[in-house]
Amino acid sequence: MVPNSRLSAPEAENITQEGIRERALGVLRELVGRPDAQFHDGQFEAIEALVAHRRRTLVVQRTGWGKSAVYFVASLLLRARGAGPTLIVSPLLALMRDQVAAAARAGVRAVAINSANRLEWDEVHAALEADTADVVLISPERLTNPSFREQHLPELLARTGLLVVDEAHCISDWGHDFRPDYRRIAALIDGLPGTVPVLATTATANGRVVHDIEEQLGEGVLTLRGPLGRESLRLGVLRLPDAGHRLAWLLAHLEGLSGSGIIYTLTVSAAEDTARILSEAGHRVLAYTGKTDPAEREQAEQLLKDNEVKALVATSALGMGFDKPDLGFVVHLGAPSSPVAYYQQVGRAGRGAANADVLLLPGPEDADIWRYFASASMPEEAKAQAVITALAEAGRPLSTVALESLVELRRTQLELLLKVLAVDGAVERVGGGWQASGRPWSYDAERYARIAEARVAEQDSMVVYEETSGCRMEYITSVLDDETAAPCGRCDNCAGRWFPADVDPSLLERAGKQLRHAGVPIEPRAQWPSGMDKLGIPVKGRIPAGELLAEGRSLARLTDLGYGGPLRELFAAGAPDTEVPPALARACVELLAGWAKGDSAAGPWSGAGRPAGVVSMPSATRPRLVESLARGIAQVGRLPYLGALERTPSARSGEAGGNSAFRLAGVWEAFDAGAELRGRLAEIAGQPVLLVDDLVDSRWTLTVAGRLLRHHGAGPVLPFALAQAG
Incomplete structure (x- = not known):
């Protein structure tokens, strides 16, 4: 067990550099359980900078070098000098689990505060009051939690003896794993007394990222970089x-x-x-x-x-x-x-x-x-301004769900953008959701262009x-x-x-x-998005049973290893609208044959029964592709081709990438069934219909089209598409 005995003030002041090394080496050997353990190059230098000089220190060392040993040894030495517990900001729950377990094995008393653990704040508070916690780990997301930031963080910072920013490359928007919540750490550091040392560690930082981290750590940073080559x-x-x-x-x-x-x-x-x-x-x-x-x-x-x-x-x-x-x-x-x-x-x-x-x-x-991933993660000026405007006009805090019905962003993109705007000071998270701060904000186009x-x-x-x-x-x-x-x-x-x-x-x-194993289920939408009334669409709650789609099928996802390749070529920007390629047509026939035999627990045709006819979607970009697919399926399956739905001139704009509410609004009045199609639907009233499309993304297009077909007498609507975007 690592000793946690405190030194008297005179003892603490009179420890020489050699004395610190000797004591640190003893702690290291206790930590790793080896009496012959020695420091790696740079480890003691980092410990000394933190313990003896209370410096702000950046350690960039290869994976496996022993960065955690630096902050565990430094923590125990500082604790022996009377310092409070070390506060470690750690980015992942899995990482926190490993760190708490490693600390326990080493005799370091650690507690964690995150959204997933069962440890309540009062237990952490009790450990701090009793001075029985050597290390407190928190996730960066806790720094955005209003109650934690206002009620608990000041007390925690007042007791902190060492601040550690683990995986510090997450601070940098140049880094490969940038997290907006990490940018709050700069403000956290600014709020610490100058006597509290700060350690940032990472194994993955080039010169640009190192410079960015140094700027956010403040003046006088000691950067210790070791060789990154891995001999193993x-x-x-x-x-x-x-x-x-x-x-x-x-x-x-x-x-x-x-x-x-x-x-x-x-x-x-x-x-x-x-x-x-x-x-x-x-x-x-x-x-x-x-x-x-x-x-x-x-x-x-x-x-x-x-x-x-x-x-x-x-x-x-x-x-x-x-x-x-x-x-x-x-x-x-x-x-x-x-x-x-x-x-x-x-x-x-x-x-x-x-x-x-x-x-x-x-x-x-x-x-x-x-x-794709690079473009998906970059904030857009118009959408950022739309979020700020919506919050300002609301005049009260809005939840993410409520805000989603006012701005055309998917949930994950909206949450990321809110964090970026919060760090920039344009919005703030409060009890009840998010609100505009009222502070001026401008889009940093130069920074994003640089990124x-x-x-x-x-x-x-x-x-x-x-x-x-x-x-x-x-x-x-x-x-x-x-x-x-x-x-x-x-x-x-x-x-x-x-x-x-x-x-x-x-x-x-x-x-x-x-790889040619085909068939990805198209799960039916079961609930209308929240806030549709704000967009003039009179629906809410669960979709009525008489308007629900049946479970459908697509050949593959665009990201699949097998059919994903030829499908990506087919749907590439600028690709011509052609009839469905023979190889993909054959794959569709095989998929439909399996579906007809019962390829899932739902049974043949998802339990809806054999289709009595085929209807195609009115594609705005690939009408030839969709119609050739629908007619080919009808011919092979010996089913009547009933025709295509029509596009209406009153359709709203449903921009790709928007959230569910805006996507539904964009297609709500986009389709109609002409007189000829309505007549053919009447002839097979109540019987299943196969609805054919080219590409499925949000599923709202198929949901609205299927609802329309059911209103005109069709029985269960089975969607079928060449590809899914996900």
Whole structure:
């Protein structure tokens, strides 16, 4: 157990530098449980700066170097001198779990405050009053909580002996994992007495990010940067023609990779598809994405730590906070959008082992995915102004749900924008929701242009990494502005290809068949969005049973590994409107045949019964594609083609990317059934109808169209589409 005895004031003042080193080394050895443990280069220097000089310190060191040892040792030394507990701002619940567990093993008494834990503030308060907490961890999101910020944070700051900002690259809007809530930490630091030391730590920061963090830490920052090269990692890149070849390579060679590891993908659907295909082939893998239930995530992490699975097939949701020292490999199916993000993810491997393998299998679709995520995360001036105006005109706090009906933004985009505006001082979170602050606000176009330019440069750097003939570790670390970058002697360019490059033809055929596994359910909308009356639409609550769609089907998602590729080409900006390609038409027929036989628990045709006719949507951009698909399905299925709905001139503008309320309003009066179609619907009154469209996104278009068909006598409406946007 680490001793927490306090030093008297004279004792504390008379400790020499050598005395601090001796005492710090003793604490370190207690922490790690090894009597021969020594500091890594830079560890004691950081501890000394915090304990002896109370400095503001930035530590940029590679993953596995021991940044947590710095703040745990410094915390206990400061506590021995009579300081209050250390306050650690930590970005992820998973990271907090690991940090609390690590602290407990080391004899450091830690408590956490976040939205998910069951520990109430009064328990934290009691621990602070009794001086029995050495470390208090909080999530940055707590800094936006009005009651916490007003009632509890002042007391916590008054007791704080050391402030630690973990994963400090999240402060920087240049960083690959920027979080608006982190920008509040600069104000937090400004409110601390000058005698309270501050430590910021990160493993993933280039020169631009370092400069940004230093600015927000304040004057007199001591920056300690170590070499970022990882001797334990063996890097490689293998270019293969398509997703089928990449999956066939995994099917053949996954078990040959050392130990257990992580397979990263760029999208949720790619993670789910890959996990399914590998599992069906007998490999012990699990999908891990932002959609995975938190309890299932925690269980999956533990199974990997216990080597009960060969790999987790994960998106970037598995990153900071996951610590498995003996992780044997990291494989990427598709490249992250920057060397910084890539370094952060591969840093999960080889932290406590002499050797770990890192292989990148880039894909031709990577650049499209990079552009999508980059554009989705950037705030737009018009929408920011719309949010501020809506709050100002309301004259009272509005919840996110209420605000959503007034501005054309999806929930996740709206929440992100509100956080950005709150940090800028334009809005503030109060009891009951959000309100305008009344302070002037202007869109920082220069800053966002700079960020966009930096992201493009980072994407270009990632392509250079893939194509370089030089040392890969040297390139990655040099892009991170590591002045000690040098050839590693281990990567595929330094020492020759260390991984097999062959793809078994039989496995390629199997992967192709599994990728061509078609069919994604189109779940029916069950409830109207809140606040539709404010947009002049007279609906609310649950959608009546007589207006509900039946469960439908789409061939695939645009982000899928299999049909996603040809579908992305078909729906690309500027692509011509053509008849449905034969290969996709055949896939649709196969999908419909399976649906007719009962491909889910709902039974054949989702329990609605065999369609008595086919209706097509009136596409504004691809009428030829939609009509050819609908007529082809009708012909193959020997069903009457009843015709197409008509577009009305009174349709509102439903901009892609808007929230549910605005999307519904945009299509509410967009369609009509002509006399001929109404007559044909009357002939099959009460019988099921197959409604065909090209691309499904929000599902409100199909919901409104299906409601219209039911009002004109159709029975259950079964939606069918080539693709889903998600």
